[in-house]
Each structure stands twice: as structure tokens, then as C-alpha cells.
Amino acid sequence: MAIKEGLRPGGRSARVQESIHAAVRALLEEQDRASVTVPQIAVRAGVTPSTIYRRWGDLSVLLADVALARMRPDGEPANTGSLRGDVRAWAEQYLDEMSSEPGRNMMRDVQSSATPGYCVTIIGGQLQTILDRYPEQPKPSVDRLINMVVAPTVFRILFSVQALEVEELHRLIDIALSQ
Amino acid sequence: MAIKEGLRPGGRSARVQESIHAAVRALLEEQDRASVTVPQIAVRAGVTPSTIYRRWGDLSVLLADVALARMRPDGEPANTGSLRGDVRAWAEQYLDEMSSEPGRNMMRDVQSSATPGYCVTIIGGQLQTILDRYPEQPKPSVDRLINMVVAPTVFRILFSVQALEVEELHRLIDIALSQ
Numbered sequence: 453m454a455i456k457e458g459l460r461p462g463g464r465s466a467r468v469q470e471s472i473h474a475a476v477r478a479l480l481e482e483q484d485r486a487s488v489t490v491p492q493i494a495v496r497a498g499v500t501p502s503t504i505y506r507r508w509g510d511l512s513v514l515l516a517d518v519a520l521a522r523m524r525p526d527g528e529p530a531n532t533g534s535l536r537g538d539v540r541a542w543a544e545q546y547l548d549e550m551s552s553e554p555g556r557n558m559m560r561d562v563q564s565s566a567t568p569g570y571c572v573t574i575i576g577g578q579l580q581t582i583l584d585r586y587p588e589q590p591k592p593s594v595d596r597l598i599n600m601v602v603a604p605t606v607f608r609i610l611f612s613v614q615a616l617e618v619e620e621l622h623r624l625i626d627i628a629l630s631q
Numbered sequence: 632m633a634i635k636e637g638l639r640p641g642g643r644s645a646r647v648q649e650s651i652h653a654a655v656r657a658l659l660e661e662q663d664r665a666s667v668t669v670p671q672i673a674v675r676a677g678v679t680p681s682t683i684y685r686r687w688g689d690l691s692v693l694l695a696d697v698a699l700a701r702m703r704p705d706g707e708p709a710n711t712g713s714l715r716g717d718v719r720a721w722a723e724q725y726l727d728e729m730s731s732e733p734g735r736n737m738m739r740d741v742q743s744s745a746t747p748g749y750c751v752t753i754i755g756g757q758l759q760t761i762l763d764r765y766p767e768q769p770k771p772s773v774d775r776l777i778n779m780v781v782a783p784t785v786f787r788i789l790f791s792v793q794a795l796e797v798e799e800l801h802r803l804i805d806i807a808l809s810q
Contacts, residue, residue: 560742562790569792599783599795599803606790607782611741613748616778624778631806 512561519558538582600628691740698737779807
């Protein structure tokens with residue numbers, strides 16, 4: 453969910469984002485997440501609230517973005533040299549991140565946000581980056597990968613006693629890649 | 632999520648369940664869902680709160696159970712005469728139900744309940760009923776069906792701009808059944 457696409461590192465836009473993220477992190481250390489507000493964040497970051505609404509839509513998405521940015525400092529999916537390896541590495545990291553407490557909070561934030569679909573857009577972008585590395589290979593669509601790999605990962609975390617087993621995750625990836 | 636397993640229709644247990652469900656339905660018509668409490672329901676249904684806690688664990692699960700019982704008066708999955716047909720019929724109905732407003736409320740209730748895994752247990756029971764009708768046929772495990780059919784249905788409702796397309800649902804079922 454890191455909203456890094458299209459931001460030049462060190463550019464004005466990236467600096468604004470970083471100051472807003474830093475403001476959120478600071479406020480979350482001082483007070484309960486339920487009591488943090490957009491105007492508070494704006495004051496702390498030295499921006500107007502509309503800057504925040506324009507970029508994130510609402511507070512839940514911003515909180516989700518900060519949570520993911522914390523977990524994934526490097527946005528580019530790992531390049532292992534094979535499509536199967538890249539998808540496995542990405543999916544294992546995703547499973548780890550989403551199973552964590554910040555990951556669960558993020559999923560709750562995003563669901564109650566005005567733009568829950570944003571999540572799929574970001575995940576889709578990361579998976580597309582992987583697929584684009586292997587132009588010669590037959591491969592599933594990003595939507596199919598999301599349905600067969602991301603969906604069970606998230607579903608099991610939200611609704612199951614235990615998270616998806618890594619063996620089943622690998623098997624689902626193999627099935628998705630063999631279609 | 633209808634908790635019907637093991638209840639003799641017309642038995643004492645079924646009558647208690649029905650009176651509790653009826654109490655919830657009545658209270659939901661009179662007041663906001665956020666203000667309904669277990670003691671209120673117990674008084675209305677003429678049972679003790681512990682009867683409710685014992686059977687449902689917490690209020691969220693009871694609300695979820697009532698929501699699903701409302702949507703699915705007949706708990707037995709449709710029997711179309713083929714495994715593929717039964718899974719399709721079940722999955723299409725599930726997609727319809729979960730996309731509705733009561734379905735979304737139910738998913739929220741269950742997530743915030745103390746026993747979110749209960750949901751998978753019930754769904755698994757329904758899918759197992761279908762699989763058991765075709766003992767001779769090679770078929771996926773219930774867990775695989777949940778991962779490939781239920782998970783994307785729920786994930787797309789919670790996190791996508793639009794629900795899963797029926798064509799993709801059918802394709803996922805075909806892939807799951809062909810493994």
C-alpha cells in the first residue's frame with residue numbers, strides 16, 4: 453500500500469509525503485490511533501488538511517500507507533531470477549507482513565476507508581512489476597494472481613484461526629502459474 | 632454461518648435458538664445495531680445471557696448468524712446432480728449474499744468477533760456436504776475450495792471496487808476441481 457509510484461526520491465512531493473508520514477508516526481506514539489485526526493497531522497506536518505485528503509482520500513488510507521511503508525522500506529519486489537521465485541518471495545513477505553499486528557490494523561483501516569479498492573491497485577502494481585520481468589513466459593493475469601494468492605492469504609488472516617500455511621501458499625502459486 | 636448443525640428441528644435447542652433469533656430481529660427493527668446488547672436480547676428471548684454466550688461466543692457472532700439465517704432460510708446446499716453444478720450453485724449464492732448489505736455487515740461482525748474462525752467452520756461444513764455427495768469423484772479438499780472460491784469472493788467484496796465476476800468465479804471453480 454506504499455504510495456511511492458511516480459514520486460521522485462528527494463522531490464518536493466516525496467518530501468511532503470515523508471513529513472506527513474513522520475507526523476503520523478509521531479502522533480501514533482503519543483496517542484491512541486482512534487484519536488488521531490487529519491487536522492492534527494496537517495499541523496504537525498506543516499501542510500494543509502486538503503493536501504492530505506487529496507493524496508490519501510481519507511485518514512484510514514493514510515494510516516494504512518504509513519503502516520505498510522514502515523513494514524516495507526524498499527518498495528521494489530525481490531528479483532530472484534525466475535517468475536515462480538519472484539512470486540513466492542513476494543507472497544511470503546506479504547503473508548508475513550499481513551499476519552503481523554500492523555498488517556491486521558492496516559487491513560481494518562483500509563476496509564473502513566472510503567477507497568478500499570486502492571489496496572488492490574497497489575498490490576496489482578507490485579505483481580505487474582514481477583510479471584513484466586518475464587515477457588516471454590506464459591503467465592496468469594494480475595487479477596488471477598490476486599484471486600489465487602493474495603485473497604486466500606488475507607481471507608485466512610481475517611477469518612481463520614490460523615494463517616495460510618506456506619506449503620499451501622506455494623501450491624496455490626504453482627496452480628496459478630500453470631494455468 | 633447459520634448454526635443449524637446438530638439441531639433437531641422442533642427440538643428444545645432449536646426452539647431456544649429461534650426465540651433468540653427472533654429477539655435479535657425485533658431489537659434490530661427498534662434500535663441501532665451498535666446499541667443492541669446481549670442482556671437485552673436475553674430478556675427479550677426469555678433466556679439467560681450465558682445461554683447466548685455459550686452458543687455464540689459473543690454478540691458479533693450472533694448478529695452474523697441472524698444475518699445469514701435471514702438470507703438463507705434453507706441451510707442445505709442445492710443438489711444439482713453434479714459436483715461442479717453444486718459448487719457453482721453454492722458459490723453463486725454465496726457471492727450474492729455476501730455482496731448484499733447484510734452480507735457486508737455480517738463480514739464486519741465476524742471479523743470483530745472473538746471467534747472469526749467460526750465462519751470458516753460453517754462454510755467448510757456446507758462445502759463438505761457437497762463433496763460428500765460424490766464419493767467416487769476425485770476432488771479438492773474443503774480448505775482448497777475455500778482458498779480458491781470463498782477467499783477471492785470475500786476479498787473482492789472487502790477490498791475491490793467491484794465484486795468478483797461470475798465468469799471468474801466459474802473459472803476458479805473449474806481450476807480447483809481439476810487439481
